[in-house]
Amino acid sequence: MDKISLELLKQIADIEKIPQGAYNFRIDGKKAEQHSTSEIQIVSKKDKQGIDIYVAPNTKGKSVHIPVMLTKGGLKDMVYNDFHIGENCDIVIVAGCGIYNCSNATSEHQGIHTFYIGKNSHVKYVEKHLGIGENNSKREFFPITKVYMQQSSTMEMETTQIGGVSNTNRKSFAKLYDNAKLIIKEKIMTDNDDVSKSSFEVQLVGKKSSVDVLSRSVAKGKSKQTFTSNIIGKSECFGHVECDGIILDNGIIVSTPKINAQNIDSTLVHEAAIGKIAQDQITKLETLGLNKEDAEKIIIESFML
Amino acid sequence: MLEVKNISYNVTENGLTKTILSNISFVCPDNQNLVITGHNGSGKSTLLKIIMGILQPTSGQIFYDGKDITNLSITQRAQLGIAYAFQQPVTFKGMTVRRMLEIASGNNDFNYFCSLLSKLGLCARDYVEREMNDKLSGGERKRIEIATVLARDAKCNLFDEPEAGIDIWSFDALVEIFKNNKKTNIIVSHQSKLIEQADKILVLSNGQVDKFGTKEEIFPTLNHSQTCEKLRRENG
Ligand SMILES: Nc1ncnc2c1ncn2[C@@H]1O[C@H](COP(=O)(O)OP(=O)(O)OP(=O)(O)O)[C@@H](O)[C@H]1O
Ligand SMILES: [Mg+2]
Numbered sequence: 039m040d041k042i043s044l045e046l047l048k049q050i051a052d053i054e055k056i057p058q059g060a061y062n063f064r065i066d067g068k069k070a071e072q073h074s075t076s077e078i079q080i081v082s083k084k085d086k087q088g089i090d091i092y093v094a095p096n097t098k099g100k101s102v103h104i105p106v107m108l109t110k111g112g113l114k115d116m117v118y119n120d121f122h123i124g125e126n127c128d129i130v131i132v133a134g135c136g137i138y139n140c141s142n143a144t145s146e147h148q149g150i151h152t153f154y155i156g157k158n159s160h161v162k163y164v165e166k167h168l169g170i171g172e173n174n175s176k177r178e179f180f181p182i183t184k185v186y187m188q189q190s191s192t193m194e195m196e197t198t199q200i201g202g203v204s205n206t207n208r209k210s211f212a213k214l215y216d217n218a219k220l221i222i223k224e225k226i227m228t229d230n231d232d233v234s235k236s237s238f239e240v241q242l243v244g245k246k247s248s249v250d251v252l253s254r255s256v257a258k259g260k261s262k263q264t265f266t267s268n269i270i271g272k273s274e275c276f277g278h279v280e281c282d283g284i285i286l287d288n289g290i291i292v293s294t295p296k297i298n299a300q301n302i303d304s305t306l307v308h309e310a311a312i313g314k315i316a317q318d319q320i321t322k323l324e325t326l327g328l329n330k331e332d333a334e335k336i337i338i339e340s341f342m343l
Numbered sequence: 344m345l346e347v348k349n350i351s352y353n354v355t356e357n358g359l360t361k362t363i364l365s366n367i368s369f370v371c372p373d374n375q376n377l378v379i380t381g382h383n384g385s386g387k388s389t390l391l392k393i394i395m396g397i398l399q400p401t402s403g404q405i406f407y408d409g410k411d412i413t414n415l416s417i418t419q420r421a422q423l424g425i426a427y428a429f430q431q432p433v434t435f436k437g438m439t440v441r442r443m444l445e446i447a448s449g450n451n452d453f454n455y456f457c458s459l460l461s462k463l464g465l466c467a468r469d470y471v472e473r474e475m476n477d478k479l480s481g482g483e484r485k486r487i488e489i490a491t492v493l494a495r496d497a498k499c500n501l502f503d504e505p506e507a508g509i510d511i512w513s514f515d516a517l518v519e520i521f522k523n524n525k526k527t528n529i530i531v532s533h534q535s536k537l538i539e540q541a542d543k544i545l546v547l548s549n550g551q552v553d554k555f556g557t558k559e560e561i562f563p564t565l566n567h568s569q570t571c572e573k574l575r576r577e578n579g
Contacts, residue, residue, distance in 0.1 A: 282436060321397055322433040323416040325426065326447045326495065334417070336446065340438035 039065070041111040046136030049200070050166040051105045057132075057171055061103040067115045078102055078129075088118035095124030095156065103132045106149065111141025111175055116148040124157035125188075134166040137177040137203075144176040144204075152184045155191045155218075162194045168269075169202030176204040183210045187218035189244065198342075199226045199234065208236045216244035216273075222251045225342050228261035228289070237266040242275035242304070251279040255312075256338055257289030268296040271304025283312035284341060286334075345371045345394070345499055345527065350387055350403035353548075363389050363549045367403070371543065373498075374484035374520055376528045378538045380565070381547035387531040388430055390547070391501050394529070395427040396420045407499070425494045430531075432488035432504035434477050441471040459490045462520060464513040481508040484566055489517070499527040506534045538562060 039047070043065055048054055056071065060078035063071040067087075074080045077097040081090045091102060108115060125130065141143040155161055169177030179199070199206060200222060212220055220240065228234050240249045249269060257263050269277040283291040297306035315337050323333035352364040364386045371377040378388050387508055390400040394405055396417040404458055406411045421427075435443075444456045457467035461484040473479065475487065485508050506514055514536070521540040522530055532538055544561035546554040554561050 069432070119462050316433075318429075318433045319435055321417065323446065325395060325397075327418060327419050327421040328446065336442075337435065338439070340442060340496065341436055343437050 039063075039070070042108070042138050043107045045172070046107045046109070046168070047105055049168050050107075050134035050136045051103060052266050053132075057101070057103045059101040059103070059236070060091070062091075062105075064106045064117065066107070066109055067113055068235075068280075069086045073173040073207070075100070075343040078278075082120060086118050087116060087339045088120070090150065093121070093123045093127050093129055096126045098126075098315075101130040101132065105133065106135040106147060108135070108137040108139070108145050108147060108224050111139045111145055111177070112143030113145045114148075116144070118150045119152075121155075121161075123153065123155045123159050123161060125158055127156065127159040127161070128176065128287045129160075130164070132164050132169075134164070134245040135179065136166075136168045137172070137179075138176050139169070139171040139175040144178060146178040146180065150182045153186065153193070155185065155187045155193060157188045157190055158312060159188075159191045161192070163196070163325045165195075165197045167203055167206070168196075169204065171202065176292075177202060178205040179208070180205055180206070181208050181299040183208075183218065185210075185212040187214045187220060187239065187247075189213065189215050192216040192219040194221045194223075195256075196223045197225070199228075201227050201229065201233070204230075204232055206232075206234045208234075210236075210238045212239070212249070213241045214244055214247035215250065216246060218244055218247045220247070220249045224252070224253075225254045225343060226258045226263060227258075227265055231259070232259060232261040234261070234263045234265070235266075235270075238279075239268045240271045240277065241269070241272065244275070244276055245273050245304045246275065247273070249278070252279075253281045253293075254342060255281075255291050256342060257291050257334050258286045260276065260288045262290040262292075264292045265295045266292075266296070267308075268298065269306050269308075271297075271299045271306050272302055273301050274303035275301070275305070277304070277306040279308045279310075281308075281310040281312075282341075283310075284338060285312060285314055344373055344406075344408060346406040346541050347390075347394065347566070348404045348406065350393060350405070350426045352386075352388070352393060354399065362399075362550055364393070367550075367552055369529060369543075369545055369552065369555050371456075373468045373527050374525050375510055375532060375542040377543045377545060377547045378535060378541035378546070379529065379531045379547060380538060381553065384420060385547040386550040388503055391427070391503050391529070391531055395425060395501055397427075400455075421495075421497075426496035426497035426500045428488050428492040428500070428502045428505060430507070432484040433475075434479075435475045435482070438475045439471065440473050440475060442569045443475055443487075443491050444471070444494050447491045456490075456494070459493050460487075462493070462516060463490055463514055464510075479515075482510060482513070485509055486513055493520070493524075497526070501530070502528065502530045502546070504531050504533065506532060506537055535565070538565070 079092040295308040350367040
């Protein structure tokens with residue numbers, strides 16, 4: 039791996055070398071490294087770009103790393119990754135994509151991820167998107183995530199767009215059966231002319247299924263973010279969406295919540311708050327000796343943590 | 344030494360000027376406890392905010408260690424060694440108690456945080472990773488607010504009703520803090536047990552100094568509140 043790939047890897051996956059467990063590294067539109075274990079099989083798709091990941095039932099305490107790095111301008115990379123997770127598993131999946139592009143051509147990554155999560159399994163999915171570049175180069179992400187959750191499974195999904203992404207359109211869909219529990223934490227930071235769109239549709243089909251969506255947005259410069267959620271309650275279920283946004287400069291955040299209760303025992307809640315940094319927060323940090331600029335920086339850093 | 348000289352503060356509401364503070368003057372020598380008390384709305388919080396630089400007075404001056412700080416920013420006053428505990432602690436999404444104590448103290452010594460929080464009856468292990476959001480109870484927030492001020496180890500501390508909302512056990516601990524710390528503390532309080540820790544007492548009434556003197560002079564006069572006297576007069 040070259041220096042750029044290693045730097046991207048460090049930032050998106052918090053790793054500096056080949057990780058333990060199963061992994062698939064994809065660099066500049068091609069498979070770079072792949073490793074399966076006895077419990078986690080990674081198989082490249084025959085008919086299109088991407089991989090199938092098979093996690094054997096009862097696999098516990100194991101991890102899969104599937105980072106994607108694009109190190110040049112003008113690349114368009116599209117992959118289909120399917121995760122087949124057996125029953126009674128407890129695993130961590132670290133995905134994420136870093137684009138380094140200093141050319142004048144746009145680089146784009148589209149990841150279509152589908153999760154089939156077996157009964158009683160617990161999956162933690164961590165995904166970071168990052169763009170690095172100068173000039174007028176553009177770095178774009180168009181991820182589509184679909185999640186099918188069997189009885190009593192749980193998924194924690196943490197997606198973070200750290201910065202430097204010019205354009206993103208992220209679509210997520212989930213269907214939950216009995217007792218399934220989905221927790222989504224999405225954090226997006228935009229600046230300059232960046233545009234970000236994110237939409238969620240969650241279908242609570244099963245009894246006692248629940249979803250908790252927490253979205254944190256910071257829009258600086260002239261950037262614009264759009265957040266749309268649609269939670270559909272089809273049985274005795276619980277859904278909660280919390281959308282918090284901080285706007286600075288001329289940033290724009292648009293939040294459109296939709297909650298759709300189709301069953302008398304559905305409880306669906308939505309909270310949203312968008313605004314500039316609260317003056318009393320800045321004042322508090324100033325009384326601790328910080329100047330206004332440092333205070334704002336720390337407030338945003340903590341908000342996105 | 345902190346000196347407040349002829350401080351007045353007016354606000355304009357719907358074209359009408361309202362006087363919140365008029366001609367407040369007093370001196371607080373180093374390492375003394377000055378307790379400010381008075382009725383709700385008498386101007387105590389406003390005065391404390393003016394000392395910290397959160398509000399600018401309409402007229403008058405503030406001197407700290409002989410230096411005129413009236414035109415200094417909040418940050419500059421903080422850097423000179425003035426600390427301020429909010430009457431209503433500020434909440435932050437995502438900010439942990441640990442991070443706040445780090446910022447306040449300039450170090451990341453867990454044992455130090457532990458000693459600060461335990462002075463206020465909080466176990467550091469249970470709290471340092473908690474977010475400073477509104478999921479904390481009112482009393483927890485208040486005690487953490489006081490901890491962030493003590494963490495600064497500043498020479499001059501301003502506390503706005505530190506006792507509000509905290510339980511009797513934490514309250515006793517708070518009294519001990521003011522009894523023992525060798526700092527200049529200016530404390531707005533309604534609690535006689537805290538007022539007893541004062542070297543000097545300032546009583547505000549309708550934005551003016553009603554009484555100012557040593558605890559021995561002022562404390563005995565506080566037992567008859569003006570309201571009671573007024574009622575007695577009206578009834579008699
Ligand atoms: N910006 C403002 N506009 C109008 N009135 C104000 C403003 N700020 C303060 N006041 C008024 O000034 C008075 C003093 O307020 P302050 O908060 O200083 O009182 P306090 O003595 O701290 O009261 P408490 O014991 O309830 O905390 C109150 O009557 C308040 O309503
Ligand atoms: Mg007050």
